[in-house]
Amino acid sequence: MNDKNSSQKIMNIDEAFQKLRKWGRYQTVIYILVLVASIPNAFTTIRFAINHFEPSHRCRLSDEIENLLKNKSNDSEEILNYFIPKEVDSYGEIIRNECHMYNRTYSAELSFISSNNSVDIIPCMNGYIFDTPSNHDSAVTEFEMVCNNNWKAPLVITFFQTGMASGSVAGMLADRYGRRPVYLLATLAQIGSLAFIAAAWNYYVYLAAAYLNGMTGIINYVVAFVLATEVISVKSRNFMAICSLYSFSIGYAIVPLIGYYTQTWRSYLWASMVLGALIYLPGYWLFPESPRWLLTVGRKNDAIVGLKKMAKMNKMNIDFASIKKVQGVDFRNTMASLSGPIETLRIFFKSTLTSRCLAIFFVWFVAGLVYYAISYHSKSFSDDRYLNILYSALAEIPALVIAYYAVNIFGRPRCTTFSLLICGTSSIILPYLPEDISLIRTITSIIGKGAVSAVFYITYLSTSEIAPTLQRSAAMSMASFCSRIGAIVAPFVMFMNKIQYSIPNWIMGGLTILSGIICIVRIPETIGVEMPDTIQQAESNKRYYGFNIFRKFEPNKYTNQSKDNHTEKKLTTCDLIGTSH
Numbered sequence: 001m002n003d004k005n006s007s008q009k010i011m012n013i014d015e016a017f018q019k020l021r022k023w024g025r026y027q028t029v030i031y032i033l034v035l036v037a038s039i040p041n042a043f044t045t046i047r048f049a050i051n052h053f054e055p056s057h058r059c060r061l062s063d064e065i066e067n068l069l070k071n072k073s074n075d076s077e078e079i080l081n082y083f084i085p086k087e088v089d090s091y092g093e094i095i096r097n098e099c100h101m102y103n104r105t106y107s108a109e110l111s112f113i114s115s116n117n118s119v120d121i122i123p124c125m126n127g128y129i130f131d132t133p134s135n136h137d138s139a140v141t142e143f144e145m146v147c148n149n150n151w152k153a154p155l156v157i158t159f160f161q162t163g164m165a166s167g168s169v170a171g172m173l174a175d176r177y178g179r180r181p182v183y184l185l186a187t188l189a190q191i192g193s194l195a196f197i198a199a200a201w202n203y204y205v206y207l208a209a210a211y212l213n214g215m216t217g218i219i220n221y222v223v224a225f226v227l228a229t230e231v232i233s234v235k236s237r238n239f240m241a242i243c244s245l246y247s248f249s250i251g252y253a254i255v256p257l258i259g260y261y262t263q264t265w266r267s268y269l270w271a272s273m274v275l276g277a278l279i280y281l282p283g284y285w286l287f288p289e290s291p292r293w294l295l296t297v298g299r300k301n302d303a304i305v306g307l308k309k310m311a312k313m314n315k316m317n318i319d320f321a322s323i324k325k326v327q328g329v330d331f332r333n334t335m336a337s338l339s340g341p342i343e344t345l346r347i348f349f350k351s352t353l354t355s356r357c358l359a360i361f362f363v364w365f366v367a368g369l370v371y372y373a374i375s376y377h378s379k380s381f382s383d384d385r386y387l388n389i390l391y392s393a394l395a396e397i398p399a400l401v402i403a404y405y406a407v408n409i410f411g412r413p414r415c416t417t418f419s420l421l422i423c424g425t426s427s428i429i430l431p432y433l434p435e436d437i438s439l440i441r442t443i444t445s446i447i448g449k450g451a452v453s454a455v456f457y458i459t460y461l462s463t464s465e466i467a468p469t470l471q472r473s474a475a476m477s478m479a480s481f482c483s484r485i486g487a488i489v490a491p492f493v494m495f496m497n498k499i500q501y502s503i504p505n506w507i508m509g510g511l512t513i514l515s516g517i518i519c520i521v522r523i524p525e526t527i528g529v530e531m532p533d534t535i536q537q538a539e540s541n542k543r544y545y546g547f548n549i550f551r552k553f554e555p556n557k558y559t560n561q562s563k564d565n566h567t568e569k570k571l572t573t574c575d576l577i578g579t580s581h
Helices: 002-008 013-019 025-045 063-071 073-083 110-114 152-170 173-177 179-198 203-231 234-262 265-280 291-296 300-313 328-339 341-348 354-377 385-394 396-410 412-432 438-466 469-498 503-522 535-539 560-564
Strands: 057-059 086-088 094-096 100-102 121-123 128-130
Touching (some): 025 265, 152 354, 173 179, 291 300, 354 438, 354 469, 354 503, 469 503
16 A cells, blocks of 8 residues: 555655755756856957957058158158147047048158148048057957947947847747757857858948847856756855856956967957857757756656656666656746736836835946946056956956855845945046056956956845745846846947046946945845745845944744745746846
8 A cells, every 4th residue: 555655656846856966967067068158158248358459540641651651761750740640648648649630642852741831630531550460450440440430349349238138038938949959059159140240241240240149149158057057956056156157257368368369350259169169069968958847848758858867877766757747838827927027027116125126226237337348448457458358357256256255244235335335446546546556557457347246246146035036037137137238338438438538437436336325225135034935025124234334134034824825936947047247
């Protein structure tokens, strides 16, 4: 009788994963796949720091004058002074004008050099001469995105970030078609989009390719992260999230190495494509379909095959024949009706969660703006553009280590505010540090970049902990979208340095300081609080510091009765979607 009852016992998916242990060889493989998926994403996301390098330049003069400059090197400065006006730059130095020339004609008489006749100053008529070797071009030099066309470069970055925002949403296709096919297709599309950019024959093709590259460059990471959360224990997810950010930083640090050894922007893209393909290639054989998703859509036999493979890799012998079949359609429809973006916004704006959600979304916006503004445009780390990128990448690693441990000691809002204030202060004082104290400027820049990198991690953690279970995935998607909006705005903020070099620093510093104040006032502390399953549980957390940053809170747990009122709390997809930069 006991044997019969035992044979009829139904095993659900959570019991199956408990039997497979919290961690094993199979989970390790999935974990590595997630980390690997972050590295090539840095090649595409940070490529603008290489591809959009803008060297010094001047107006291209007539062929006769350019030949004269080549043949009469001793008189080159005097000839240029005759045809190119000088001006005072933002730092008070006298430089040659990069976008204008005197309206003068060529004369074979050398006496023209000493002429003082007043003439009009006009925009460049024949293109530009860039101060780089012939084999060190960039997209800016090839498509001449300077002077009257200097708006074109930030527009490309905007299209790229808009594509990434679209890709964050497109990652939800994995709920419909499965993790493996969407991951493989997105990876192939990402590799193909790099080839499309490298082959761009004019600016408008380059613009379209940038959007496609942005969209495809995040889908595979999101899907890999979703898969990992479905086979890795809840306690391991936070560690996985911080390590995925580390792997992005590793890819970030590789970017200047690729740029240094390739030199030209098209060569950089081809090299990134080949290296990315080699890194992704093992995923074709190793990336599995999620057993949890298979059960959700009713593919019981395929799910059991996947679970058996997991058990085999973890050196365990388990019989999954009696596993429970999840009613996929009803479950998914219920989840969609409760956790979609529109429904989530309606719930948030009809509850006391409104102010805290607006506050944390604003922090995401500011973090995205400042992070990408520094990543793409910082020139304060050193005089070498490749070292600038490398230092910017390395600044993230110690910051993430400190943030990982600090949030569990000092709490989420305090660490977020502290990081934002550090970033804002360093941003404001940086333009006023003398250029001859390069070490101090470098340290200040590294501290600011590290601080905003820490904000990304801490805010991601806070957002996932203040949102109720059924709204958590949608809340994270909206938060990530706000970050993309900030990234879209970033190039235009940096564009304001054309007006006055310190304006971008004041904008970034002011926004980060403001967001830090809003954070400490309106975002509740979640350390020591169980993650809420319902709106009511989320609303009950009123642990605000306000301006009393030394306030202490007692651990808070929700009652069993309140948890029993929530019967549909288990998600089949990632609660933490959108964690990539």
